[in-house]
Amino acid sequence: MTERRLRGVAASPGLALGPLVRLPEVAAAASGRPAGDPDHELGRLKQALARAAADLARLAEGQGGMAAEVLAVQQELLEDPALVEAAAEVIAGGEPAAAGWDAAIGGLVAAYESEDDPYFRARAADLGDLRERVLLALAGEGAGAVDLPRGAILCARDLTPSRFLALDHARLGGAALAGGSASSHVAMLARARGVPLVTGLGGGIDGSEGEAILDADAGELVTGADAATLRAFRARLKAQAALRARAAAAVARPAATRAGERVHVMVNVDDPAGVDAAALAHADGVGLMRTEFLFIGRQRLPGEDEQLAAYAGLLARLGGRPLVVRTLDVGGDKQLPGVTMPAERDPFLGLRGIRLCLENPDLFRPQVRALLRAAPLGPLSVMLPMVATAAEVEEARAVFATELDALVRDRVAAAMPALGIMVETPAAAIAVDTIDAAFFSIGSNDLTQYVMAASREAGGRVGRLLDPLSPAVLRLIEGVVRHGARTGRPVSLCGDMASDPAAVPVLLGLGLRRLSVAPAALGRVKLAVSGA
Amino acid sequence: MSTARTAVTITHPVGLHARPAVKLTKLAKSFPAAIRIRGAEGAWVDAKSIVKVMALKLKSGTVLEFEAEGDEAAVAVDALRSLVERDFDEGAALHHD
Numbered sequence: 001m002t003e004r005r006l007r008g009v010a011a012s013p014g015l016a017l018g019p020l021v022r023l024p025e026v027a028a029a030a031s032g033r034p035a036g037d038p039d040h041e042l043g044r045l046k047q048a049l050a051r052a053a054a055d056l057a058r059l060a061e062g063q064g065g066m067a068a069e070v071l072a073v074q075q076e077l078l079e080d081p082a083l084v085e086a087a088a089e090v091i092a093g094g095e096p097a098a099a100g101w102d103a104a105i106g107g108l109v110a111a112y113e114s115e116d117d118p119y120f121r122a123r124a125a126d127l128g129d130l131r132e133r134v135l136l137a138l139a140g141e142g143a144g145a146v147d148l149p150r151g152a153i154l155c156a157r158d159l160t161p162s163r164f165l166a167l168d169h170a171r172l173g174g175a176a177l178a179g180g181s182a183s184s185h186v187a188m189l190a191r192a193r194g195v196p197l198v199t200g201l202g203g204g205i206d207g208s209e210g211e212a213i214l215d216a217d218a219g220e221l222v223t224g225a226d227a228a229t230l231r232a233f234r235a236r237l238k239a240q241a242a243l244r245a246r247a248a249a250a251v252a253r254p255a256a257t258r259a260g261e262r263v264h265v266m267v268n269v270d271d272p273a274g275v276d277a278a279a280l281a282h283a284d285g286v287g288l289m290r291t292e293f294l295f296i297g298r299q300r301l302p303g304e305d306e307q308l309a310a311y312a313g314l315l316a317r318l319g320g321r322p323l324v325v326r327t328l329d330v331g332g333d334k335q336l337p338g339v340t341m342p343a344e345r346d347p348f349l350g351l352r353g354i355r356l357c358l359e360n361p362d363l364f365r366p367q368v369r370a371l372l373r374a375a376p377l378g379p380l381s382v383m384l385p386m387v388a389t390a391a392e393v394e395e396a397r398a399v400f401a402t403e404l405d406a407l408v409r410d411r412v413a414a415a416m417p418a419l420g421i422m423v424e425t426p427a428a429a430i431a432v433d434t435i436d437a438a439f440f441s442i443g444s445n446d447l448t449q450y451v452m453a454a455s456r457e458a459g460g461r462v463g464r465l466l467d468p469l470s471p472a473v474l475r476l477i478e479g480v481v482r483h484g485a486r487t488g489r490p491v492s493l494c495g496d497m498a499s500d501p502a503a504v505p506v507l508l509g510l511g512l513r514r515l516s517v518a519p520a521a522l523g524r525v526k527l528a529v530s531g532a
Numbered sequence: 533m534s535t536a537r538t539a540v541t542i543t544h545p546v547g548l549h550a551r552p553a554v555k556l557t558k559l560a561k562s563f564p565a566a567i568r569i570r571g572a573e574g575a576w577v578d579a580k581s582i583v584k585v586m587a588l589k590l591k592s593g594t595v596l597e598f599e600a601e602g603d604e605a606a607v608a609v610d611a612l613r614s615l616v617e618r619d620f621d622e623g624a625a626l627h628h629d
Contacts, residue, residue, distance in 0.1 A: 073550040073582075076557060082583040111587060126550055296619075 003224050004208070006201045010219035011180070011187040014196030015237055016173035017230075018151035020212045020223070023159065035096035042088055045097040048137035053078050055133065059165060070161045070189075074130045077105075098138050105131045125186065129160030148172060153214050153221075155205055159186050169195065174214040176221045178205050247523035251282050255526040257508060263529045266322075266516040268494055272314045279519035285322035285379075287441065287516020288494040289314060291367065295328060301363065307370035315378035322379040324441065324516075326422065327367055327396075329385035331356045348446075348455070353386025353422075358395055368403045372414040381418035383441055388427040390435045393419070422494075426451050429476040432483045440480055441516070444468045444495025451476065468497040469506060481511040492516055501528035508532050536605040538612075539597045544619040547591035552620035557582045559615055565602035567612070571595070579612070 035041055053075065060071040077083065086104035091097060109131060112124035148154070151173040158179040164186050174196035180186065181199055190197040196216035205221065213222040213233050222229060255263045266287030269275050280286075294302045294310060315323050331352025357364040371382050384396050397419055407414040423429050424443030429451075432440065449456045451472050454465035467473075477493070484491035492514035497503040499521035505528065507515065517525045542548060548556070548571075560567045560579040569579040571594045577584035579598065590596065596616060600608040615621070 073554050076554045076582045080557075080581050080583045082578075082581045108583060108587060111589070115589065 003222065003226050003229060004204075006176075006204045006208070006221045006223075008176070008198040008201035008219045008221065009182050010216050011182040011199045012190035012195060012197035012216060014174060014194065014216045015233070015240060016151065016153055016196050016214040016216070017233060017237060018153050018173040018211070018214075019149055020155045020176070020209055021146060021148060021152040023146055023154055023156035023163070025157070035091075035094055035099075038092050038094065041091045041095075041097040041100065044138065045087055045091065045101055045134075046084070048097065048101075048134050049078055049084065051137040052130075052133045055137070070126060070129075073126060074133070077127075077130055098135055101134050101138070102131065105134075125158060125160060125180070128158070129163070132160055132163070153212050155208060155212075161186050161189060164189055174198075174216060176201055176205055176208075176212070176214055178202055243524070243527075247527045249523075250527040250530065251278070251523035253526065254284070255529040257529060257532050261513070263508065264492075264514045265522060265525055265529065266324075266492070266514070267519045267522060268516050269314070269519070272310065272317070276519045279522045280317060283321070283519075283522060285318060285324075286314065287324050287492050287514065288383075289323060289325045291326060291328055292330060295330065301366070304366040304370045304373075307367055308373050311370060311374035311380065312377050315374060315380060318378065320378065322381065324381050324383055324420070325371060325374075326383050326385055327354065327371075328357055328363065329353045348449070354384045354392050354396060355386060358392065358399075361399070364399060365403060368399055369407065369414075371417060372400065372404050372407055373412060375415040375417040376413050381420060381439065383420040383422055383439070385422045385443070386424060386446075387421040387435065387437075388425045390431075393421060393435055393437060420490075423447065423480050424450070426476065429480055432480050433487075437489070439490040439492070440484055442477055442480060442491070442493040442495065444473070444477070444493055444497045447476065447495070448473050468495065469503060474506070474510065477507070477512070478510045485511065490514060499525060501525065504528035505532040534603075534605045535599070535601045536609045537597065537599045538609040539595055540613045540616045542590055542592050542594050542596055542616060544616075545592050547594070548585070548588065548596075550586060553582055553585045555615060555620050556612065557585055559611060560608070563600070563604055563608035563611075565600040565605045565608050567598060567600045567608055569599075569612075570597050573597075 036044075056071050056075050056078070060075070083104050087097075087100035090103045091100035095103075105127060109124050109127045112127060146154070146167070148168050148171040150171050152171060153173050154167065154175040156175070156177055158177055159175060164175075172195060175190065175198075177197070177199045178201055179199065187197060187199065196214055198214060198216050198219050198221055201221055208221070208223045210223060211225070213225050213229070215222070215233075225233070255265045257263060264284040266285045267275070267279055267283040268288040268290070269280070269286050270290050271293040272289075289311075291307075294307060311323070311325055329352070331347060331350060351359060357367075371380070374380050384393060387393055400416060400419065404414055404416055418438035420439035420441060421428065421435060421437040422443045423432065423440050424446035426447070428435060429447060445456065445468070448466055448468045448470070452465045452467070452470060454462045456466065481491050483489075491512065493507060493512055494516035496518075498507065498515040499517040501524050504515070504525055508529065515525060544552060557580055567579040568576040569585060569588070570576045571588050571590040574588070576599070577588065579585060598609045598612045600606075
């Protein structure tokens with residue numbers, strides 16, 4: 001057998017080596033039965049729907065979060081008489097139950113598949129999941145079941161979320177799909193569960209069999225691998241396992257370079273309730289606390305006391321280690337009903353971050369007051385997002401000063417925290433010396449998007465431009481670091497590139513000694529620091 | 533018998549896709565009134581049918597209308613409008629800095 005490589009999309013990273021196992025197609029199993037009389041066929045369909053509903057209820061039991069939500073959509077669809085009525089019409093015309101069901105839900109699937117919007121298109125897969133589930137129930141017990149040998153690489157046209165959830169994940173090495181997309185529910189589930197997944201491999205996988213290599217870091221499936229390829233891949237598998245073990249060991253140690261220079265590795269936190277306790281315990285503080293979780297998806301805006309409790313709670317958990325709170329950063333891709341402008345043409349270039357807060361005092365003031373009241377409780381500092389000019393910082397500082405006066409007048413304990421900025425606009429990076437801030441934290445994701453004029457929403461040729469290691473971005477980072485060193489103000493970096501072990505030596509080379517990373521990356525970043 | 537009607541703009545960034553549609557139909561079904569929904573002045577459909585609501589494929593920025601007829605019609609349209617205004621109680625996806 002000759003070696004064959006298929007290229008797809010890396011939808012969930014990881015590596016696997018194991019036997020390819022084909023997922024049986026269910027539509028074929030259910031169709032092909034001759035139609036009985038319409039009443040009998042409708043009865044069969046209703047039985048199958050009841051069985052599917054029972055399956056869903058059983059599957060939903062052990063699931064939380066997104067998996068439960070995917071299943072809830074299907075349960076609601078099953079309860080909708082509109083689907084049964086549409087199927088009954090087809091069955092009354094002399095078709096078998098499977099054909100009736102297929103016609104009823106197939107129209108909905110097709111309508112979603114033809115959408116331009118990738119989000120709606122991805123939902124076609126969820127509907128396809130329900131279509132398949134009922135067809136399976138019609139085909140009878142055991143249809144569509146799959147036996148997985150240990151480490152198997154599942155191979156299919158597409159994979160529905162409920163079939164994915166029903167697989168034995170302990171035996172599943174990974175999955176390779178001809179179709180599918182990286183934004184599908186299955187891809188999200190796979191990432192959450194750490195199952196390597198490559199989508200979009202094309203029809204070529206139909207002829208694939210035997211032992212295969214799934215490289216879900218590169219988005220590749222290799223069959224009939226020759227001895228040299230296998231040897232190289234086994235070495236990668238081993239190195240990856242070893243790296244994971246070393247990162248786990250490194251997480252508890254303070255990070256220092258080989259030359260013995262101390263590097264502060266902090267973590268980025270969204271809702272503190274959901275943060276990994278071990279990562280928080282081993283970090284040198286929180287370099288970025290995003291506060292959007294307090295505002296988004298709520299029926300009303302959070303009050304001053306509620307915000308104070310959130311900031312004070314995290315300070316207490318940090319036990320004397322520093323906490324940097326970023327003021328509300330909505331607008332752009334983060335909408336807040338009644339506050340942000342839903343119809344903005346270029347939301348990333350519009351009213352977002354500090355611009356929006358300065359425009360909405362009712363939104364900003366309670367947060368400012370909560371931060372002023374939290375400041376005496378521990379080493380808290382505040383940073384402003386999306387700053388482009390010195391005037392914005394002064395305007396924000398004036399709000400802090402006014403509110404501090406008011407609190408002091410009312411004899412409420414409060415203090416002025418150090419006020420820093422996110423450096424994420426080219427304006428702030430280029431003219432950093434004109435901005436009076438206590439510290440600078442580089443937001444490399446937005447900085448890269450604005451410097452390279454490449455949207456973070458884009459893929460393909462535009463998406464490839466979003467490289468934070470581009471010379472233009474690195475020079476701006478270097479300039480900010482130099483300004484910090486000259487003026488004695490701390491500079492840190494809290495974008496995704498700080499969590500990338502390959503970028504860490506570059507950042508250290510530019511002079512950065514403070515990084516704030518995703519909690520899951522803490523170990524591997526500390527490890528990368530110690531190797532640099 | 534009373535009738536009530538209201539209009540609201542979808543602000544949820546990805547529009548009325550599957551999960552929000554479930555919340556909408558579940559809420560609609562909790563009222564005795566007959567409730568219809570339409571988007572962008574299109575055809576009216578039953579707001580209690582997820583199949584029909586999803587088939588509208590309403591995107592962010594679309595103006596939605598609800599019309600209820602029967603007991604608690606006004607309460608029903610208010611509750612539905614509020615659900616849409618709250619972005620279906622879903623946090624928008626946060627980007628990474």
